[in-house]
Amino acid sequence: xxxxxxxxxxxxxxxxxxxxxxxxxxxxxxxxxxxxxxxxxxxxxxxxxxxxxxxxxxxxxxxxxxxxxxxxxxxxxxxxx
Amino acid sequence: xxxxxxxxxxxxxxxxxxxxxxxxxxxxxxxxxxxxxxxxxxxxxxxxxxxxxxxxxxxxxxxxxxxxxxxxxxxxxxxxxxxxxxxxxxxxxxxxxxxxxxxxxxxxxxxxxxxxxxxxxxxxxxxxxxxxxxxxxxxxxxxxxxxxxxxxxxxxxxxxxxxxxxxxxxxxxxxxxxxxxxxxxxxxxxxxxxxxxxxxxxxxxxxxxxxxxxxxxxxxxxxxxxxxxxxxxxxxxxxxxxxxxxxxxxxxxxxxxxxxxxxxxxxxxxxxxxxxxxxxxxxxxxxxxxxxxxxxxxxxxxxxxxxxxxxxxxxxxxxxxxxxxxxxxxxxxxxxxxxxxxxxxxxxxxxxxxxxxxxxxxxxxxxxxxxxxxxxxxxxxxxxxxxxxxxxxxxx
Numbered sequence: 001x002x003x004x005x006x007x008x009x010x011x012x013x014x015x016x017x018x019x020x021x022x023x024x025x026x027x028x029x030x031x032x033x034x035x036x037x038x039x040x041x042x043x044x045x046x047x048x049x050x051x052x053x054x055x056x057x058x059x060x061x062x063x064x065x066x067x068x069x070x071x072x073x074x075x076x077x078x079x080x081x
Numbered sequence: 082x083x084x085x086x087x088x089x090x091x092x093x094x095x096x097x098x099x100x101x102x103x104x105x106x107x108x109x110x111x112x113x114x115x116x117x118x119x120x121x122x123x124x125x126x127x128x129x130x131x132x133x134x135x136x137x138x139x140x141x142x143x144x145x146x147x148x149x150x151x152x153x154x155x156x157x158x159x160x161x162x163x164x165x166x167x168x169x170x171x172x173x174x175x176x177x178x179x180x181x182x183x184x185x186x187x188x189x190x191x192x193x194x195x196x197x198x199x200x201x202x203x204x205x206x207x208x209x210x211x212x213x214x215x216x217x218x219x220x221x222x223x224x225x226x227x228x229x230x231x232x233x234x235x236x237x238x239x240x241x242x243x244x245x246x247x248x249x250x251x252x253x254x255x256x257x258x259x260x261x262x263x264x265x266x267x268x269x270x271x272x273x274x275x276x277x278x279x280x281x282x283x284x285x286x287x288x289x290x291x292x293x294x295x296x297x298x299x300x301x302x303x304x305x306x307x308x309x310x311x312x313x314x315x316x317x318x319x320x321x322x323x324x325x326x327x328x329x330x331x332x333x334x335x336x337x338x339x340x341x342x343x344x345x346x347x348x349x350x351x352x353x354x355x356x357x358x359x360x361x362x363x364x365x366x367x368x369x370x371x372x373x374x375x376x377x378x379x380x381x382x383x384x385x386x387x388x389x390x391x392x393x394x395x396x397x398x399x400x401x402x403x404x405x406x407x408x409x410x411x412x413x414x415x416x417x418x419x420x421x422x423x424x425x426x427x428x429x430x431x432x433x434x435x436x437x438x439x440x441x442x443x444x445x446x447x448x449x450x451x452x453x454x455x456x457x458x459x460x461x462x463x464x465x466x467x468x469x470x471x472x473x474x475x476x477x
Contacts, residue, residue, distance in 0.1 A: 004197065006145070006147060006173065008098075008145040008147070010091075010096060010097075011091070012088065012091045015100060015147070017100075017147035017148070017175075019147075019148075019175050019197060019198050020197055022148075022175075022177075022200055024100065024147070026088055028088065
């Protein structure tokens with residue numbers, strides 16, 4: 001998650017705000033918030049989902065949600081260090 | 082993935098903190114726009130001090146309010162304006178501010194261009210000088226153009242050109258877009274509200290029904306490239322929703338802090354009926370947001386009243402609370418600009434004597450529009466016919 005993105009947990013999930021693009025996004029469930037919070041700790045998004053307790057059947061929905069976040073620059077691929 | 086309630090319904094019940102809020106820093110203004118929604122002109126002597134403003138910013142940081150929309154009045158005339166902008170951004174509260182451009186010199190533009198956390202909008206209400214200056218006052222078109230040229234020259238990309246759509250500029254949307262494009266800005270169109278001095282001119286300035294339809298089609302065609310601040314959600318009743326949440330966030334997701342620290346449900350509702358409290362109170366802004374009775378009421382499911390049976394109610398939700406209030410319509414009835422025409426019919430039945438007036442007026446004496454001057458005519462006959470002395474009959 002870029003430093004310019006601020007995350008605010010809410011009852012329904014979370015609000016995300018990108019200070020660079022000045023866009024607001026929503027995480028529509030607490031589970032998705034958990035995934036986003038641990039993304040950086042895992043080598044792949046799938047591993048982060050598994051850690052957050054996402055079942056195999058739910059993976060496509062999470063893949064789509066993460067792709068949407070990536071498209072709006074709320075999350076991005078980590079730079080090789 | 083579980084989604085218990087659609088987001089729009091979640092938001093109806095309000096959030097623990099606003100997503101963003103409008104903060105009018107001062108009622109002082111160098112202009113006297115005829116439709117000013119805060120009836121600005123003169124500074125209020127009770128204005129929040131620099132220290133009080135910083136205390137509010139500290140609260141907004143703790144509440145994780147993402148950004149504030151700073152306006153006025155003309156906020157840049159406050160001598161501590163840049164200090165407050167820097168303080169907010171240093172405390173992770175983003176700033177968008179609205180200005181008529183009067184202080185946007187090349188030096189200021191360069192400084193603004195260098196910040197990632199400051200966004201701004203230049204107000205312009207006519208794509209031509211004649212149309213703009215009739216509403217915003219002589220010289221205001223040139224001021225805005227000069228400010229935009231300075232911003233463009235400094236490399237500030239994507240600032241906003243903010244336009245209140247009126248009957249006289251509704252036909253200039255393409256021209257506004259061209260101006261925004263020329264300066265590397267993004268066009269933002271917002272709705273004329275009958276708030277503040279806007280109440281005096283709304284009848285003659287609000288777009289006609291035909292213009293509203295054209296505006297809607299134009300907005301649909303331009304999609305997310307043109308911003309609206311969600312202000313035209315009443316037009317969603319035409320069919321497809323416009324980009325945005327399309328719901329009223331007053332007291333639920335947004336609010337207004339005025340220059341003296343009063344907190345109102347929204348920027349268009351500066352009236353005692355919508356005042357939730359003051360940031361100078363014991364609980365500060367947080368206390369007002371979380372415990373005010375008014376906000377608790379607004380977060381209850383709203384009844385659609387006369388609108389409930391309308392096929393478009395799910396789309397427009399009855400429209401804008403402030404627009405209804407200041408035109409004398411019931412809050413659970415149609416919006417005065419209801420696209421189904423219910424508003425026009427309801428307006429015809431309003432008793433003009435009972436239409437609420439703005440509670441505050443900081444207009445400079447000359448900026449109220451010329452009209453009948455109320456005078457008391459003395460019952461006493463003149464002392465003498467043709468008495469020329471101005472002191473005739475004066476009893477000391």
